[in-house]
Amino acid sequence: AASFERRVLRSAGEHHYLRVRLELPDGGARPNVAQFKQLVVSALKELHGEVGAALPVDVLTYEEKTLSAILRVVSSGLVKLWSALTLLGFYQNRRCAFRVLQTSPFLLALAGNSRELVL
Numbered sequence: 001a002a003s004f005e006r007r008v009l010r011s012a013g014e015h016h017y018l019r020v021r022l023e024l025p026d027g028g029a030r031p032n033v034a035q036f037k038q039l040v041v042s043a044l045k046e047l048h049g050e051v052g053a054a055l056p057v058d059v060l061t062y063e064e065k066t067l068s069a070i071l072r073v074v075s076s077g078l079v080k081l082w083s084a085l086t087l088l089g090f091y092q093n094r095r096c097a098f099r100v101l102q103t104s105p106f107l108l109a110l111a112g113n114s115r116e117l118v119l
Helices: 033-053 075-087
Strands: 015-023 057-063 068-074 097-104
Touching: 015 075, 033 057, 033 075, 068 075, 075 097
Parallel strands: none
Antiparallel strands: 015 068, 015 097, 057 068
């Protein structure tokens, strides 16, 4: 009789990467990269306290024109970061929303989006 062993790869990498976009419906001043990073940290602190604010999050790329960024977070903190960004509702007393566009344990996977592919 043949025996089978099931192996499940829980997390392929040490980090997860998120492509996010900040939506500011009323326009106004756009945050620079330092303010964007501070907004992410304050979102973590607001939802998860000091422990959340201590979560290592890196802004790898940031486009001030489109307010989009690629964030890197340790895999164990992915859910905390995603939930904090989702529940953030204000930036400088103005309504805002973060949209998580893509997520992956591989940075290369965020290089392209098959939904935007033009043939």
